[in-house]
Amino acid sequence: MAQPSASSLNIKATIVSVLILATFLFAWHLGTAGVATTQKLDPEYAKLMGATATQGKSAMPGPIEVGAKIWEHLKDPFYDRGTNDKGLGIQLAYSIGRVALGYLLAVAVAIPLGFLIGMSPLMSRALDPFIQVMKPISPLAWMPLALYTIKDSGMSAIFVIFICSLWPMLINTAFGVASVRKEWLNVAKTLELGPARTALSVILPAAAPTIFTGMRISIGIAWLVIVAAEMLVGGTGIGYFVWNEWNNLSITNVITAILAIGLVGMALDQLMARLQKSVSYAD
Amino acid sequence: MTKALISAEGLAKRFPQGQGQPPLTVFENLWFEIAHGEFACIIGHSGCGKSTILNALAGLDTASEGNIIVGGKHVEGPSLDRAVIFQGNALMPWLSALGNVELAVSSRHKDWSRAEVREHAMKYLDLVHLNGSELKKPSQLSGGMKQRVGIARALSIEPQILLMDEPFSALDALTRGSLQDEVLSVRAKTKQTIFMITHDVDEAMLLADKILLMTNGPKARIAEIVENTLPKERSRTDLHKHPNYYPLRNHMIEFLVTRSRELAGGAGAKPGELRHPPVVRPTIGGTTHVETARSSQPAESTAATDLQAGRVSAA
Ligand SMILES: Nc1ncnc2c1ncn2[C@@H]1O[C@H](COP(=O)(O)OP(=O)(O)O)[C@@H](O)[C@H]1O
Numbered sequence A: 001m002a003q004p005s006a007s008s009l010n011i012k013a014t015i016v017s018v019l020i021l022a023t024f025l026f027a028w029h030l031g032t033a034g035v036a037t038t039q040k041l042d043p044e045y046a047k048l049m050g051a052t053a054t055q056g057k058s059a060m061p062g063p064i065e066v067g068a069k070i071w072e073h074l075k076d077p078f079y080d081r082g083t084n085d086k087g088l089g090i091q092l093a094y095s096i097g098r099v100a101l102g103y104l105l106a107v108a109v110a111i112p113l114g115f116l117i118g119m120s121p122l123m124s125r126a127l128d129p130f131i132q133v134m135k136p137i138s139p140l141a142w143m144p145l146a147l148y149t150i151k152d153s154g155m156s157a158i159f160v161i162f163i164c165s166l167w168p169m170l171i172n173t174a175f176g177v178a179s180v181r182k183e184w185l186n187v188a189k190t191l192e193l194g195p196a197r198t199a200l201s202v203i204l205p206a207a208a209p210t211i212f213t214g215m216r217i218s219i220g221i222a223w224l225v226i227v228a229a230e231m232l233v234g235g236t237g238i239g240y241f242v243w244n245e246w247n248n249l250s251i252t253n254v255i256t257a258i259l260a261i262g263l264v265g266m267a268l269d270q271l272m273a274r275l276q277k278s279v280s281y282a283d
Numbered sequence B: 001m002t003k004a005l006i007s008a009e010g011l012a013k014r015f016p017q018g019q020g021q022p023p024l025t026v027f028e029n030l031w032f033e034i035a036h037g038e039f040a041c042i043i044g045h046s047g048c049g050k051s052t053i054l055n056a057l058a059g060l061d062t063a064s065e066g067n068i069i070v071g072g073k074h075v076e077g078p079s080l081d082r083a084v085i086f087q088g089n090a091l092m093p094w095l096s097a098l099g100n101v102e103l104a105v106s107s108r109h110k111d112w113s114r115a116e117v118r119e120h121a122m123k124y125l126d127l128v129h130l131n132g133s134e135l136k137k138p139s140q141l142s143g144g145m146k147q148r149v150g151i152a153r154a155l156s157i158e159p160q161i162l163l164m165d166e167p168f169s170a171l172d173a174l175t176r177g178s179l180q181d182e183v184l185s186v187r188a189k190t191k192q193t194i195f196m197i198t199h200d201v202d203e204a205m206l207l208a209d210k211i212l213l214m215t216n217g218p219k220a221r222i223a224e225i226v227e228n229t230l231p232k233e234r235s236r237t238d239l240h241k242h243p244n245y246y247p248l249r250n251h252m253i254e255f256l257v258t259r260s261r262e263l264a265g266g267a268g269a270k271p272g273e274l275r276h277p278p279v280v281r282p283t284i285g286g287t288t289h290v291e292t293a294r295s296s297q298p299a300e301s302t303a304a305t306d307l308q309a310g311r312v313s314a315a
């Protein structure tokens, strides 16, 4: 029997994915649709709980309600009606902006510092204990310190993004730089390339795939952390939106936001994967 | 001052060993000279320190003792005047063949425009018959083509000296042969001084003007310098038809099989010989010694070598 081709495998996988989604949506719909009767309920309790109890309706919104909500958000993602009522698009833009800023700051620090560590065995050893201690600290643990010193909640969130993105990039850059093949460095020496050109035209392209692996890990962590950070600092952002909608008991909005967080995270990861692919080389 | 372009004067390389042990001496008392335009090969068993010598000549490594003088100056570090062709091709895999050569050219000629750099790089890729493949990445090239790019890269900087560390040993016999021809024809054009490591006796006989025979380590040294007694105009196909072919070949094989081992660890070294290793010319009529201008060695001091050489060529 012939091996299934890659494209036929893709088609099959897509069909299975759609089936899984359909099953999930159907189960969700069944699970949340009103089926139970309320006769046996204490009337006072029923009064308290409103429609949820009296009509046998689940507190959990069903897929149709969430779908309607998503459509509502999609129609007008950027409305702004005061502090606690902004469109999902605006909230996501705030979060992406913070992640971008903190992340780029981390890139600006991690890559030169990683080069230094990777090229100097002395600095590598000297900085190692600090990195080992700092790396396992949950980035949110820095939040009080950041709020106290920076005194600005938005900037504090950016700082937390900076600190959590730093380590994977720093470690990968240092590792990538330190493991550049000796023969390439020897070529650079015999060609009298000089330190700056060696760094830019030999070490950087040689280490780029490893550096980008670190950058991809970092963007993933940054997107995980921003939601939590914004729940803490409040004001704006998708993390704050989730928390605020929870306080409003709008589970529909919470679910919509969760979906949006997932999609944006996936997009960021795919973007980094593209960049990583563009700098990788076959050996 | 000597007239040699390259002179190695009393080189030694020692590596520290574990505590309480004396350092490991890979080679010592190593002397040789290479004249302008000469093609010298060095042959010796694996581990005797050939690559270490080549790296020291390149300026990538330093000897523990002794001096290397090139063109009247001490070698202090790597230089564009001494190009290296590495055993592994050492190409940058993220650059195309052209990009690899361009990197070298732009380093040699910092003031050139991109177009000038490209044109010059293409000229050397043409020289090694790689036109048409210049935009391919090393991973898309065969082993022989990769080594050709390495050769083009080294030649493109128009170095005074070409240093080659077993450049063809990783290639199959057919590819090796065509690359050897390539090196011969390039050299006929450029007249470069070449120092090459090989462990292939036939390769040395085809390419080299003289062959430095190195004893085994530790404490390896140059035991003998063999002059190539084959005609200057030689080709791979008619090499073995020359009457001097077997005497020359057997002399070297015999050295590699027997004497390189017997002379290891500094055995059989005569003080006068260290500075000026005996120069021999194995021919169909027997092996003769060449009296070098600076050699004040009486003939009898190399009688032992003579005897053995005679026996081999008679065999
Ligand atoms: N860093 C090192 N420490 C100890 N010994 C070394 C080191 N580098 C090379 N050597 C030794 O030096 C010897 C010569 O190596 P090399 O020049 O590569 O030999 P060749 O090229 O002739 O095969 C080898 O025996 C090797 O074990």
Ligand SMILES: [Mg+2]
Binding pocket: B050, B051, B052
């Ligand atoms: Mg070697």
